[in-house]
Amino acid sequence: MGQDFIIGCVGKPSAGKSTFFNASCEKGDAKVGNFPFTTIDPNQGVAAFTTKCPCKKFNVKCRPRYGTCTNGIRRVPVKMLDVAGLIPGASEGLGLGNKFLDDLRQADVLLHILDISGTTNEKGEATSGYDPSGDHRWLLLEIELWIFNNLWTKWGTISRRHTATNSTVADTLTAQLSGYGAKPALVQSVVDALGLKDPVPLGEWEKEQVQRLVKEFIRQRFPIILVLNKADSGGETDKNVVKMLEETEDPTRVVLCSALAECFLRKMRKQKFILYEDGGADFWKKKEAEEEKMEEASSLQEPDEKLDGRLDKIRDMVLFRYGSTGVQSAVNRAVDTLGLLAVYPVRNIAHFGGDRNGEGAFPECVLVRPGTTVRGLAKILHEDIEKHFLYAEGADGRRLGEDEVLTEATNVIRFVTDRKELE
Numbered sequence: 001m002g003q004d005f006i007i008g009c010v011g012k013p014s015a016g017k018s019t020f021f022n023a024s025c026e027k028g029d030a031k032v033g034n035f036p037f038t039t040i041d042p043n044q045g046v047a048a049f050t051t052k053c054p055c056k057k058f059n060v061k062c063r064p065r066y067g068t069c070t071n072g073i074r075r076v077p078v079k080m081l082d083v084a085g086l087i088p089g090a091s092e093g094l095g096l097g098n099k100f101l102d103d104l105r106q107a108d109v110l111l112h113i114l115d116i117s118g119t120t121n122e123k124g125e126a127t128s129g130y131d132p133s134g135d136h137r138w139l140l141l142e143i144e145l146w147i148f149n150n151l152w153t154k155w156g157t158i159s160r161r162h163t164a165t166n167s168t169v170a171d172t173l174t175a176q177l178s179g180y181g182a183k184p185a186l187v188q189s190v191v192d193a194l195g196l197k198d199p200v201p202l203g204e205w206e207k208e209q210v211q212r213l214v215k216e217f218i219r220q221r222f223p224i225i226l227v228l229n230k231a232d233s234g235g236e237t238d239k240n241v242v243k244m245l246e247e248t249e250d251p252t253r254v255v256l257c258s259a260l261a262e263c264f265l266r267k268m269r270k271q272k273f274i275l276y277e278d279g280g281a282d283f284w285k286k287k288e289a290e291e292e293k294m295e296e297a298s299s300l301q302e303p304d305e306k307l308d309g310r311l312d313k314i315r316d317m318v319l320f321r322y323g324s325t326g327v328q329s330a331v332n333r334a335v336d337t338l339g340l341l342a343v344y345p346v347r348n349i350a351h352f353g354g355d356r357n358g359e360g361a362f363p364e365c366v367l368v369r370p371g372t373t374v375r376g377l378a379k380i381l382h383e384d385i386e387k388h389f390l391y392a393e394g395a396d397g398r399r400l401g402e403d404e405v406l407t408e409a410t411n412v413i414r415f416v417t418d419r420k421e422l423e
Helices: 017-024 097-104 132-152 155-164 169-180 184-193 207-221 237-247 259-270 286-291 295-299 305-322 327-338 374-381 383-387
Strands: 006-010 043-052 068-070 073-082 109-115 224-229 254-256 341-346 359-361 366-368 389-394 412-417
Touching: 006 017, 006 097, 006 327, 017 043, 017 073, 017 109, 017 224, 017 259, 017 327, 043 327, 073 327, 109 132, 109 327, 132 155, 132 207, 132 237, 155 169, 169 184, 169 207, 184 207, 224 237, 224 327, 237 254, 254 327, 259 305, 286 295, 341 374, 366 374, 374 383, 374 389, 374 412, 383 389, 383 412
Parallel strands: 006 073, 006 109, 109 224, 224 254, 341 412
Antiparallel strands: 043 073, 068 073, 341 366, 389 412
8 A cells, every 4th residue: 555765875985875775674784894885785664754643632542554653753654765875976887886876766756875974985995084975966977977978978869869759858769768767647747947939959969968867867866965974073073064064965865874773772772771762852761751751761770980971972962963863854844845745544533533532543644745636636546446445534524536636634534435445
C-alpha cells in the first residue's frame, strides 16, 4: 500500500555516509571503515520521518501498523539508500563512479554527506587542512557530466528524430530523461523553467544550451540537502562550517550533524545507560531520570567515569550547540523538501479505525506527493479502491470531492466503495 520514496545518501568515500546510514536506520548494518570504497554495493535500510500524529488532536490511542508513535509524534518509515563512494572523475569511470551514478537514479532526494572537519581529501583519504567547500560543487559537476555526456553523444540523432516525428520538446526530452527517473510532469516543469515554446529547433542547439538544460533538470530531479557531518570534530571545523553557509544559496538546505554521536547515544540507550529519543535535544542518565521522577529511571545503570565523560562531551559539543545530533533533522528536511504529506486513511470516522474505546486508531500512514487528489490517493492505496470508489469523507464527516487536493486539513480520510470488504 502507498508509494515508496527513497532518500539517497551520497558523497565521497569516508565522509561518514555509512555511519549516517547506521545512525538513521532502525537496523543499519552498512559495513563501516575508515578507508575508501567501504560501501561497495548499495545498502538499503528504513529510516523514519517524524510528524505530528492526529491521535493527540482527536484524543485516541493509535497503533501504527508500521513505524511508531510516542507522545503524539509519529515515526513514518521511509526507504534510505547508501551508495558507493564518489570521487572526481566518476563520470569518466574513475573509482566506482559508474555504479554510483547508476544507483543514483533510484533516489527521489539526496542527502550529500560532507566531512566538514577537513580531515579527508577529495578521494576520501586521511589528511589535514582540506577545504571541503568544493566537495558539493564537484558532486554536482560529476552528475552534470554524466547526464550531459549521455545526451550530447547522441544529440544529432535526438534532434533529427524530434524533427521527423514533429514531437513536442517535452515529449522528446521525456523519452531521453526517463532513464533518470523523470516523469513527464517533471520534464514539463523543466521545459517551463527554461521558457521553451514549441516548435523548438533542437538541431540548432549548441553545447551551452544542452548544459543549461541538464543543470535545470538536475536542480529539479535531484533536490539536495547538505549534511555537514563530523561537526563536533574541532580544529578548523567551525571555519569550514561558516564558509559552507556563506557559499550556500539556500541555508535551509544545510544541516549540521554528528552521525557518530547519534550512533553512540543509541548504543548507550540500548545498554541502559541513558534514556534517549532518536534525534532528541537531550538525554537522561540515571540520577537525572530519578530527579525528574521518570518511570524508566529504575531500569538504568550508572556509567563509569569514562562513559560519563563521553556522554557529557556529546551533550556539550553536539546537543547544546546544535540542538540535536542532526541525523533526524536531515531525514525530516529531505522529506519536507519533497513536500510530502502524511495522510491517514481510516475505516471509520467515529473511532478512526480503532475500537469503541479509542484504542488502535490510525493504523495506517501514507506519504504522498504534493498535489495528490482524493481519487489519486484511492488509486495509491489499492487499484480496487479506486475502481469501486463511491465517495470519501474527512474527519469532520464532510464529503470530499474526488478531485480535491489533499492538505493537512484533510489528511484523515475514509473511503466508501461499493464493496464493503475494501473499506
